Amino acid sequence: MADITATNKQVLDFNHQLTTQADSFPTLSVLDNTGKIVDDEAFERAELSNEDLINIIKRMILSRQLDIRSTKLAKQGRFGFFAPTAGQEASQMASSYAFNDDDWLMPGYRDIPQIVVKGWPIWKAILWSRGHVLGNVYTTEDDKPVNSWMPQIIIGAQYVEAAGIALGLKKRGKNAVVYAYTGDGGTSQGDFYEGINFAGAYNANAVFFVQNNGYAISTPRVLQTAAPHLAAKGWAAGLPSLVVDGNDPIAVYLASKEARAWAANGNGPVLIETITNRLEAHSTAGDDPLRYRTKDDIGEWWKKEPLIRMRKLLQDQGIWNEEQEDDYVKEVNQLIDDQIKIADSVEKQKISNFIKNTLEVPSQAMKEQIAKFESEGK
Ligand SMILES: Cc1ncc(C[n+]2csc(CCOP(=O)(O)OP(=O)(O)O)c2C)c(N)n1
Numbered sequence: 001m002a003d004i005t006a007t008n009k010q011v012l013d014f015n016h017q018l019t020t021q022a023d024s025f026p027t028l029s030v031l032d033n034t035g036k037i038v039d040d041e042a043f044e045r046a047e048l049s050n051e052d053l054i055n056i057i058k059r060m061i062l063s064r065q066l067d068i069r070s071t072k073l074a075k076q077g078r079f080g081f082f083a084p085t086a087g088q089e090a091s092q093m094a095s096s097y098a099f100n101d102d103d104w105l106m107p108g109y110r111d112i113p114q115i116v117v118k119g120w121p122i123w124k125a126i127l128w129s130r131g132h133v134l135g136n137v138y139t140t141e142d143d144k145p146v147n148s149w150m151p152q153i154i155i156g157a158q159y160v161e162a163a164g165i166a167l168g169l170k171k172r173g174k175n176a177v178v179y180a181y182t183g184d185g186g187t188s189q190g191d192f193y194e195g196i197n198f199a200g201a202y203n204a205n206a207v208f209f210v211q212n213n214g215y216a217i218s219t220p221r222v223l224q225t226a227a228p229h230l231a232a233k234g235w236a237a238g239l240p241s242l243v244v245d246g247n248d249p250i251a252v253y254l255a256s257k258e259a260r261a262w263a264a265n266g267n268g269p270v271l272i273e274t275i276t277n278r279l280e281a282h283s284t285a286g287d288d289p290l291r292y293r294t295k296d297d298i299g300e301w302w303k304k305e306p307l308i309r310m311r312k313l314l315q316d317q318g319i320w321n322e323e324q325e326d327d328y329v330k331e332v333n334q335l336i337d338d339q340i341k342i343a344d345s346v347e348k349q350k351i352s353n354f355i356k357n358t359l360e361v362p363s364q365a366m367k368e369q370i371a372k373f374e375s376e377g378k
């Protein structure tokens with residue numbers, strides 16, 4: 001009898017599968033932790049001018065300052081809901097820099113900065129955090145539409161919506177894409193797979209981001225899935241899927257730019273996993289990360305955070321210095337102060353109005369609640 005063929009032997013070698021899966025997903029990396037370029041050709045391929053580099057660092061600083069101020073405001077009870085973003089500035093700001101105004105953003109609750117840099121005024125973001133109806137109006141200060149949906153609270157649901165919009169763009173022959181964000185936890189949702197599967201089957205114009213920030217509230221990445229990389233899930237739907245150092249702004253931008261071009265040209269969707277870390281609490285609603293991770297671990301990630309390396313890169317290129325950064329931080333904080341004043345000057349939303357705004361035709365129970373609150377002047 002002939003021996004088992006090499007192919008059959010490999011097919012039946014489960015251990016081989018388990019030990020080689022991870023090799024299919026090398027990490028795209030252009031800068032090291034200190035901001036040194038480790039791949040000159042990849043850096044060139046990103047085609048970032050000095051102006052682009054400055055725009056990106058400014059967006060990252062804006063995001064960091066928004067994070068700091070929002071966390072403080074939340075502690076004072078002046079913010080409603082806030083999901084901290086520190087550590088994810090490359091993953092959020094360098095990715096979104098690769099997209100156009102015509103592209104549709106599908107954010108999750110942690111992706112407020114991406115909407116803001118698309119032209120959504122900060123005062124609306126503050127009202128959104130408070131559940132105010134005017135915080136759900138996606139227009140610029142001068143009333144131009146901002147192509148973003150509301151930040152999705154239902155984990156992963158934006159992926160299904162993204163697939164639909166992406167198919168619409170494709171059918172209309174638009175040279176535009178949807179870019180959608182979810183988290184490591186989001187990849188365990190049915191909606192995640194349904195969204196990428198549908199978009200893949202119809203070659204829809206979508207770029208899907210999985211921001212792997214290490215945690216889904218207190219659940220660590222290792223308990224989320226046995227898959228060696230979250231990007232591997234994209235392969236199940238037939239998508240080009242890649243892993244990027246999510247704290248490396250240049251690598252994130254390069255991957256995003258090329259994924260956008262691929263999807264906008266009608267080649268179908270792409271999935272990008274950005275490996276980053278959530279440096280603060282899950283949200284300002286009382287989570288204490290020290291109950292499920294160590295100070296040392298958080299400290300190690302602070303050393304790898306993206307602003308350090310972006311700042312170093314720009315300083316090495318001779319296009320950024322401490323003074324410029326201090327001035328910009330001041331400018332951003334002045335802007336935030338002004339925007340808080342606008343948000344605070346908007347008439348408070350009554351509870352009855354909140355219920356009225358929920359459904360076009362309120363149910364009987366809601367009608368009764370509206371009448372009750374109105375009779376109390378609320
Ligand atoms: C369908 C659904 N299930 C559960 C929740 C509660 N919940 C809110 S945030 C969260 C964790 C999500 O983690 P991840 O996708 O990694 O995003 P991150 O918060 O880290 O940005 C969960 C389970 C929810 N909002 N929606």
Ligand SMILES: [Mg+2]
Pocket residue numbers: 183184185211212213214215216217
């Ligand atoms: Mg997460």
